[in-house]
Amino acid sequence: xxxxxxxxxxxxxxxxxxxxGASRAVVPGWIRLRVTAIGIAVLSVWFLWFLTQTVGxxxxxFTAKLADPRNxxxxxxxxxxxxxxxxxxxxxxxxxxxxxEGFKIFKLIGTYLFFFALATACxxxxxxxxx
Amino acid sequence: xxxxxxTKTQRPLSPHLQVYKPQMTSVLSILHRMTGFGLSVGxxxxxxxxxxxxxxxxxxxxxxxxxxxxxxxxxxxxxxLAFFYxxxxxxxxxxxxxxxxxxxxxxxxxxxxxxxxxxxxxAATWYCVLNKGPYASPSVTATLTAAEAEGETR
Numbered sequence: 212x213x214x215x216x217x218x219x220x221x222x223x224x225x226x227x228x229x230x231x232g233a234s235r236a237v238v239p240g241w242i243r244l245r246v247t248a249i250g251i252a253v254l255s256v257w258f259l260w261f262l263t264q265t266v267g268x269x270x271x272x273f274t275a276k277l278a279d280p281r282n283x284x285x286x287x288x289x290x291x292x293x294x295x296x297x298x299x300x301x302x303x304x305x306x307x308x309x310x311x312e313g314f315k316i317f318k319l320i321g322t323y324l325f326f327f328a329l330a331t332a333c334x335x336x337x338x339x340x341x342x
Numbered sequence: 343x344x345x346x347x348x349t350k351t352q353r354p355l356s357p358h359l360q361v362y363k364p365q366m367t368s369v370l371s372i373l374h375r376m377t378g379f380g381l382s383v384g385x386x387x388x389x390x391x392x393x394x395x396x397x398x399x400x401x402x403x404x405x406x407x408x409x410x411x412x413x414x415x416x417x418x419x420x421x422x423l424a425f426f427y428x429x430x431x432x433x434x435x436x437x438x439x440x441x442x443x444x445x446x447x448x449x450x451x452x453x454x455x456x457x458x459x460x461x462x463x464x465a466a467t468w469y470c471v472l473n474k475g476p477y478a479s480p481s482v483t484a485t486l487t488a489a490e491a492e493g494e495t496r
Contacts, residue, residue: 264476301379
């Protein structure tokens with residue numbers, strides 16, 4: 212019987228194992244989770260300031276603040292970082308607690324599509340307000 | 343993998359969570375997951391906020407009335423708490439990732455620092471949001487007073 216590792220030719224066992232995990236791509240995800248975390252941590256300073264500037268504002272005042280390119284850019288960056296972080300974090304939870312392979316894949320695809328759709332809606336909203 | 347071993351022998355299982363006394367380190371670790379999951383659910387409200395603003399004043403007013411309601415304020419308070427906890431504990435995790443704070447006493451100290459940061463920042467944020475912003479006093483205080491008055495009449 213032909214095993215899957217028979218086709219890897221000269222690769223050492225370590226080279227074959229690298230980057231493989233429950234989802235077959237753990238290491239890049241691990242790094243991305245940390246990079247997005249740092250991004251969110253930095254942007255949270257701006258976000259808290261933005262909240263104090265806009266809470267209680269009317270629709271007109273709020274959209275005017277958000278239309279400022281500096282705020283719009285920060286908000287877009289925050290959306291990208293936060294939703295990526297949410298996807299990666301949820302993936303970690305799903306991989307740790309859901310052991311049924313089929314349900315796990317189903318959950319992962321659902322999570323990804325859900326957050327991708329929400330992020331797209333947020334990005335479009337910011338562009339519509341700011342442009 | 344269970345697929346590769348069709349005849350599964352009954353082996354003793356190693357003890358799991360319920361046999362251990364809850365400790366600072368384990369409780370904070372579990373809280374990190376729970377707050378992270380909660381915040382990812384909270385992104386729905388974040389998205390609603392931005393999308394409603396893009397749709398127009400009517401949709402934005404609907405969002406704002408929800409955000410100002412008792413349930414909305416409770417959710418927002420929870421998100422603030424979860425956000426600062428997850429932020430601070432995430433930084434604690436970044437220290438661990440770079441090989442620091444592994445001594446058990448330092449892990450505990452950092453844990454207490456995380457809890458202190460969470461409490462202080464949550465309080466400071468709500469204070470600033472309610473009192474310091476350019477639009478803070480008229481509308482939000484009005485909403486709060488209205489909510490209080492509603493509570494008194496009940």
